Amino acid sequence: GENVEQHPSTLSVQEGDSAVIKCTYSDSASNYFPWYKQELGKGPQLIIDIRSNVGEKKDQRIAVTLNKTAKHFSLHITETQPEDSAVYFCAASKGGSYIPTFGRGTSLIVHP
Amino acid sequence: DTEVTQTPKHLVMGMTNKKSLKCEQHMGHRAMYWYKQKAKKPPELMFVYSYEKLSINESVPSRFSPECPNSSLLNLHLHALQPEDSALYLCASSQEGLYGYTFGSGTRLTVV
Numbered sequence: 001g002e003n004v005e006q007h008p009s010t011l012s013v014q015e016g017d018s019a020v021i022k023c024t025y026s027d028s029a030s031n032y033f034p035w036y037k038q039e040l041g042k043g044p045q046l047i048i049d050i051r052s053n054v055g056e057k058k059d060q061r062i063a064v065t066l067n068k069t070a071k072h073f074s075l076h077i078t079e080t081q082p083e084d085s086a087v088y089f090c091a092a093s094k095g096g097s098y099i100p101t102f103g104r105g106t107s108l109i110v111h112p
Numbered sequence: 113d114t115e116v117t118q119t120p121k122h123l124v125m126g127m128t129n130k131k132s133l134k135c136e137q138h139m140g141h142r143a144m145y146w147y148k149q150k151a152k153k154p155p156e157l158m159f160v161y162s163y164e165k166l167s168i169n170e171s172v173p174s175r176f177s178p179e180c181p182n183s184s185l186l187n188l189h190l191h192a193l194q195p196e197d198s199a200l201y202l203c204a205s206s207q208e209g210l211y212g213y214t215f216g217s218g219t220r221l222t223v224v
Contacts, residue, residue: 031210032210034212036212036213036215041217042217042218043116043118043204043215043218044202045215046212049211049212051210087152089155091212093210095209095210096209097143097162097167097208099157099160099168100213102154102155103154104153104154105154107152
C-alpha cells in the first residue's frame with residue numbers, strides 16, 4: 001500500500017518568515033495530493049491540492065509543488081502569520097474510490 | 113451550504129451506555145466517511161459509505177455501528193465502549209474523482 005512520510009514533525013518560525021513542509025510518497029500510481037490544516041479543536045480543512053498533471057499550484061500565500069519523478073511534494077507558506085499556527089497534514093491518493101493516505105502531520109508554530 | 117455538521121460537539125459516556133453521533137451534509141456528496149483521531153495523530157479511517165452503501169469497514173470493533181439513513185445523513189452508534197475509544201470522531205464527505213474531503217468539526221468523545 002501507499003506510504004507517506006512527512007517532515008518536519010514540528011516547525012517553529014517567526015512571523016513574516018516562510019515555512020516549508022515536505023512529504024514523500026511510495027506509490028507511483030498516486031495522482032492526487034491534498035493538504036489539510038487543522039486548528040485546535042477543529043476538524044481538518046482542505047487548504048490546497050495538486051493533481052499529478054501539474055507541477056505547481058499557488059493560492060495567495062500558499063503554494064504546493066510536486067515532483068513526480070522523485071515522488072515528493074511540498075507545501076510553501078510565505079509571509080507567515082500567527083493564524084497560520086496549526087497542524088498540517090499532507091495526503092496522497094489515487095482518486096476515485098481510493099482512500100487517501102495521510103502523513104503524520106507537522107505542527108507549525110508562528111511566533112509574533 | 114459547504115459544511116459538514118456534526119453533533120454533539122462533546123460527549124461523555126460510561127462504558128455501559130449507548131449513544132449516537134450524527135453527521136449531515138447538503139453538498140450532494142455521495143461518499144461519506146467516519147474517521148477516528150487521537151491527539152497529535154493523523155485521522156484514522158473507520159468506515160466509508162458510497163451511495164448510501166457501506167463500502168469499507170477498516171476492521172472496526174462491533175461496538176461501533178455505522179448507519180446511513182439517506183444521502184445527507186450519517187450516524188455512528190456506540191455501545192459498550194472502552195476508555196481507549198476516547199478520541200475525536202470526524203465525519204467527512206467528498207465528491208467522486210480527484211477531490212479532497214470536507215471534514216466536520218468532530219465529536220470529542222470521552223469514555224469513563
